[in-house]
Amino acid sequence: MSHDDLAASLSMVLGGAAITDLTRLTGGASRETWSFVADSRPLIVQRQRGGDVRDMATEFSVLRAALAAGVPVPEVITASTDVSDLGAAYMVLSCVAGETIARKILRDDAFATAREHLASQLAHALAALHSIDPTTVPSLQPADQIQQYREVLDTLAHPHPTFELAFRWLHEHRPDAGKVRVVHGDFRLGNIMVGPDGLRAVLDWELAHLGDPMEDLGWLCVKAWRFGSDKPVAGVGQYDELFDEYARATGVNVDAEVVRWWEVLGTLKWGIMCIVQAQAHISGFTRSHELAAIGRRVCENEHDLFLALEGRW
């Protein structure tokens, strides 16, 4: 769909609003993202790209449920999976101003105050998100993460002894299934919008599923998402800060060992994802020396797995 066609179609789905400043933003692999102004209101539209088989309706139902539960998220202005509107499933979202680039959030002076509050704010956002009644989003599916990544690794056919050691440890130490909640699935630095005062919005809900809420806490602490900082929680806070604030907001005490289990699984997941990203280059799907280089980051995750499991085998 051309730029002008998209502008015309957006006007149609927004009740004839005047569409200006329609600009393509750097997009992810599964989404095409544009910013625009509709009758002086800044908005965002995300269109699903071909090849992404996920049901976008699930994502915008979760976003609406999250907003109702008090999670800071962009508001869904209008959304549809009817491809006759914009040529693909889409969501029009309110535009939340702020920064998503981890390096800036962790290092720029403009975010010094934000860094002080962020761990606590993330704990409260998680508490709100985990309070969503799962029956309000009936299309969400439970996901067995171990099974899922086992299959990804087997498909890649790049066996790694470290990963097999980690899989065995994870099987042997699997925590009792907790209460099933709505889980964001990719809750980390890079997927949150941060302003000078801290957390503005939780973004990127396409991996949301049903599961153990501790998955989100563990993933948030995976070392790759500290982007070089020595602080475990998103590079900005200590474990106790996250756990105490989460417990205060939910009334549920956090078992650090369960979060650790999810952090180990998260480290394994990111290690496997590094292989996936390098394969995108090697296969010719996206030729890029940056993707190629990520293949040599697999060993960082292997290193982190050994570190995390030292004394726990």
Add this chain to the structure above:
Amino acid sequence: MPHDAPSAQQLVESVREWLERDVLPATSGGVQFHARVAINVLAMVERELEVGHGQAAAHATRLAELGFATDDELAAAIRSGEVLDHGPQAEAVREAVWSGVRDKLTVANPKYLEGYFATHPVDDLHVDASDGRG
């Protein structure tokens, strides 16, 4: 070897030095970021050309001592439970695997072993799902 000087390592080094000296200061934004990535990649290749042969031999020896020819075989044995999870054999396996991981990091990102993580340009441009909204 039929080749004249410079060696492969020296050739790669010469390109890396040019990127550092001339390209970085002349660029900004995304191109500069990708130039940094390129510098890191070339430095990695230089390290592999230097120590790769020795590492390959050491790795083969480690695997042979455990009774395996390849990482694939060892991975399959761990997965099937043929290698036990506990006891001296398990420890020997973990020690060997850990040595291999350290060797890989020595080439890929030596600072990681010292507890510094940021030899790559620290950025999240490479992380797939951030859609740059805002």
